[in-house]
Structures are given as C-alpha cells and as structure tokens.
Amino acid sequence: MESVAVESAAEPEISGSGATAAQEGEGHHVFELPRIRALLVHALPRFFEGVIAPVLVFYAALTLLGLNGALVAAVAWVYGGIAYRFLRGHPVSGMLMLAAVGVTVRAGLSAATGSAVVYFLQPTLGTLLVSMSFLASVPLGRPLAMKLAKDMAPIPEAFLKHGRVHRFFLRISLLWSMVLFANVLVSVWMLFNQSISTYLWLRTSIVAALGAAGVVISVWGFKRLLRHIDWKPAGTA
Structure with a gap:
C-alpha cells in the first residue's frame, strides 16, 4: 500500500480498516492508497x-x-x-x-x-439509472464518485473539501456516467440485434473493457491529483 499525507487544516486523526491513522506532523493526514496489483488481486476473483x-x-x-x-x-x-x-x-x-x-x-x-431478452434487459435498465445518478450528481455539486471513494477508502474529510479535489470527483462522476451509458447502449443494441450467445460473450468483453478503462483513468487521475496538491509520502520530512 502507498501511504500518503495530505496537507489540511487541523483535523482529528483518521482511522479505518487498512489505513494509517497516525499524523505526519502538524496538519498532515495520512491515508493509504492501494497499489494497482493489490486492487487486481482483490478484484479479479470477485469479477470472475x-x-x-x-x-x-x-x-x-x-x-x-x-x-x-x-x-x-x-x-x-x-x-x-x-x-x-x-x-x-x-x-x-x-x-x-x-x-x-x-x-x-x-x-x-x-x-x-x-424471452431471454427480458432476463437481460432488466439489469441494463438498472445500469441506466446508475448512469443517470452519476450524471445528476454533477450539477448538484454532490459527486457520487466522491461518496463511493469515501466508502472504499479512509480518505480524510479535510482533503475531500479541497476545491481541486471536489472538481476532480465531479469530472470522475461525469466519466462514470459516460462509461455506464456506453455500457447501456452496447447492451441494448446487442440484445436486440445479436444472438444470445453473441450477446453473452461479446457484450461481457466490451463491458469489462469499458469498466477497466474507467478504473485505470480514475486511479491515474487521482494519483495525478495528489502530485498537484500539497502532500508527501508518509514517513518523509
């Protein structure tokens, strides 16, 4: 895991499962970013x-x-x-x-x-609702991607209140809205124009590729964000 200390206003120590709770000096909160390999090891069995x-x-x-x-x-x-x-x-x-x-x-x-179409159409409609939820959260200024990030990692509240961080999560929410909407378009088109066997395999591959691209862009963008905010690796002066 990659430990990161983020410059912020005085704030209580952050603790959580798998997170470093200590502070690296006054005003620095430390939290851990999972490495890509650790994410893959955790996610691949569940994906399968x-x-x-x-x-x-x-x-x-x-x-x-x-x-x-x-x-x-x-x-x-x-x-x-x-x-x-x-x-x-x-x-x-x-x-x-x-x-x-x-x-x-x-x-x-x-x-x-x-009809097998009925079986596969229902989760696609659910995906459309999630896509619209991501999209609606952007103009409301309450990015859904930020809430999900808080659920998955012990990120300090003071860090999330940083203006640049908030704008980043707005963009990521928009990104995932587009990823999920593309998922819906591919699924609906293939469901009504291809055989069920083609739908099962080709659609699964395309959706997996879209999701993987979204994850890579999100993680890369977050690490890039950290390089542009006043932070330092935990344990450094």
Whole structure:
C-alpha cells in the first residue's frame, strides 16, 4: 500500500480498516492508497465470480437445457453462493441478498414471457439509472464518485473539501456516467440485434473493457491529483 499525507487544516486523526491513522506532523493526514496489483488481486476473483462465472453457467445451461434450464441454473448459482458462504461461516452481504432477489424476479419474468431478452434487459435498465445518478450528481455539486471513494477508502474529510479535489470527483462522476451509458447502449443494441450467445460473450468483453478503462483513468487521475496538491509520502520530512 502507498501511504500518503495530505496537507489540511487541523483535523482529528483518521482511522479505518487498512489505513494509517497516525499524523505526519502538524496538519498532515495520512491515508493509504492501494497499489494497482493489490486492487487486481482483490478484484479479479470477485469479477470472475460475479461476471464471468454466471455467464459460463447460463450459457452452458442454455445450450444443454434450454431457456428454462438456464434460468434455473442462474438462480441456483446465486443461492448456491449464499449457501456456501453461510456454511463456511462467511458473512452474507446485503448486496448479495439483493442480487438474489433481483435474479429471482428476472428469472420469473423471463420464464413467464418465454424471452431471454427480458432476463437481460432488466439489469441494463438498472445500469441506466446508475448512469443517470452519476450524471445528476454533477450539477448538484454532490459527486457520487466522491461518496463511493469515501466508502472504499479512509480518505480524510479535510482533503475531500479541497476545491481541486471536489472538481476532480465531479469530472470522475461525469466519466462514470459516460462509461455506464456506453455500457447501456452496447447492451441494448446487442440484445436486440445479436444472438444470445453473441450477446453473452461479446457484450461481457466490451463491458469489462469499458469498466477497466474507467478504473485505470480514475486511479491515474487521482494519483495525478495528489502530485498537484500539497502532500508527501508518509514517513518523509
């Protein structure tokens, strides 16, 4: 992890999971930036579990068992993940429970209509709502990207109040609004113009590439921002 001390007004020490709580001299708050490799090690297993594996399960079941079999397999995959965590004594997050409810509703509607398009269209509409939320937060001056950053890392409040930092998160919120909207456009076009198998694999690849580009730009921009603000690596004079 890369520890960073940010120049700010006098403020209480910041503490949090995985963060350095000590201060490096008067007015310097120290927090940690995860290295890219650490981010990848943390994210890739979850990306496989949450994105790649469900596609594999759905496609295999669709090929072997048809649409209804694929819907059952998709629901079983999510609830199987919950059962596995429960039996292993691991916490089951609220997000996972919401995902289980969502996939159950999607599968039920798709089975009732006999259309795989219905199954895939619903999360795309959800992505559109998230994209609009990022976009709406910009003119309101309350960038959604800043709130998410605060949830993921113990960033000092005084640092977030810096004018340049606030403008950065406004731009990042706009960036993610465009990334997610591009995701929606690609998904809807492919859903209505390509086969389900093409949709599953090509759309997944394109969306993953868009997301990876958004993450790289966001992390690069944040590190560039730190170089232009009065900060120094923790432990230096």
